[in-house]
Amino acid sequence: MIIISTLITPLFSLKYIEVGSLTVWAIPFILIIISLVFISPTMLFWVGLSALFTQIFVWVFAPPTPVVVVDDSDYILRIGFLVIALVAAYYINRLYVDKLKENAYYTKRIHELAYHDYLTDLPNRVLFSDRLNQAILSAKRTNENFAVIFLDLDDFKKVNDTLGHDQGDLLLKEIANKLTETLREEDTVSRYGGDEFLVLAQNISAEAIEELPRRIIESLERPFDLEGQSIYITASLGVSVYPVDGETVDQLIKSADIAMYKAKKNGKSQYVILSQV
Structure with a gap:
């Protein structure tokens, strides 16, 4: 399902490029931000891949007279920004996940210390x-x-x-x-x-x-x-x-x-x- 969505998104954007060309630029960043909350980086990977495919598809197959006219350098700039955003998002996601794991560990440890002896780990x-x-x-x-x-x-x-x-x-x-x-x-x-x-x-x-x-x-x-x-x-x-x-x-x-x-x-x-x- 995720792979299908990854392929459908750029095709959908290409079909409606004349009425949604602005969203081709904005939506990938919105999706990247949303995907940060997932514990697994898998979602971030597929969202990023879909965003890159969208930019490449639009760059290669877009009609010659869209509502917003852009040249090759603009697409290259978009893809560059997306790559930077994805790398930054990956590290932010790792920090977020590590913090969740750390909080879960300390929550579990506090619960254990409330009912177990700190030295022997036996019930207190x-x-x-x-x-x-x-x-x-x-x-x-x-x-x-x-x-x-x-x-x-x-x-x-x-x-x-x-x-x-x-x-x-x-x-x-x-x-x-x-x-x-x-x-x-x-x-x-x-x-x-x-x-x-x-x-x-x-x-x-x-x-x-x-x-x-x-x-x-x-x-x-x-x-x-x-x-x-x-x-x-x-x-x-x-x-x-x-x-x-x-x-x-x-x-x-x-x-x-x-x-x-x-x-x-x-x-x-x-x-x-x-x-x-």
Whole structure:
């Protein structure tokens, strides 16, 4: 369709040259300006090609006595101006498209930062709370249980103090990746803040509630390689179960937090399920 239009435009202009000779000069520039708003430069290319064809067709095939008499030098000048306009339009179009892409990137990034942790790219507490609330609403309809796990790294402050905050941040990223690999696809792992993580495990059986924190602890037993240096880290986990340990977002997180502190009292690399205490 675009190719046909490219060929029809100069033929149409040639047919009505006696009543529209002025538009042969003005319309190409108008079309070029309009085509600047298209993200793809394809439209600009075909509009420009059509405009050049129009000038050449009119130059070669125009009747000898049009309303506006022009000579060869005028057509050459027109074509030269069109070429300059097309080159300028191409670069303006690229700047326009690049600006659109840049704005789209920053809009997306702002949205991501509103709901994701800037360091690990995990869901932050806002997004986690929203998903936990959705899980509560779903569980009320289906009478299914789910668990919330509060994870706190043991002695993480020593990592920052001895290796520096950059290495500490790198370790947090590695732990976030390890948790994501360990959990099921339908589970949600969130960085709650500092060295604390939250896990939402939906549609989980009583046996799996026992197994999941053990599997998380075991996944952290292997050392993390930070730029050639092996780092060992453990974690204390607290587990709350809906609806036994709470029926709201705040209650479930607080119950899991209480269970986590009970686990810390028992030593490192431990977990406590609050409903079993």
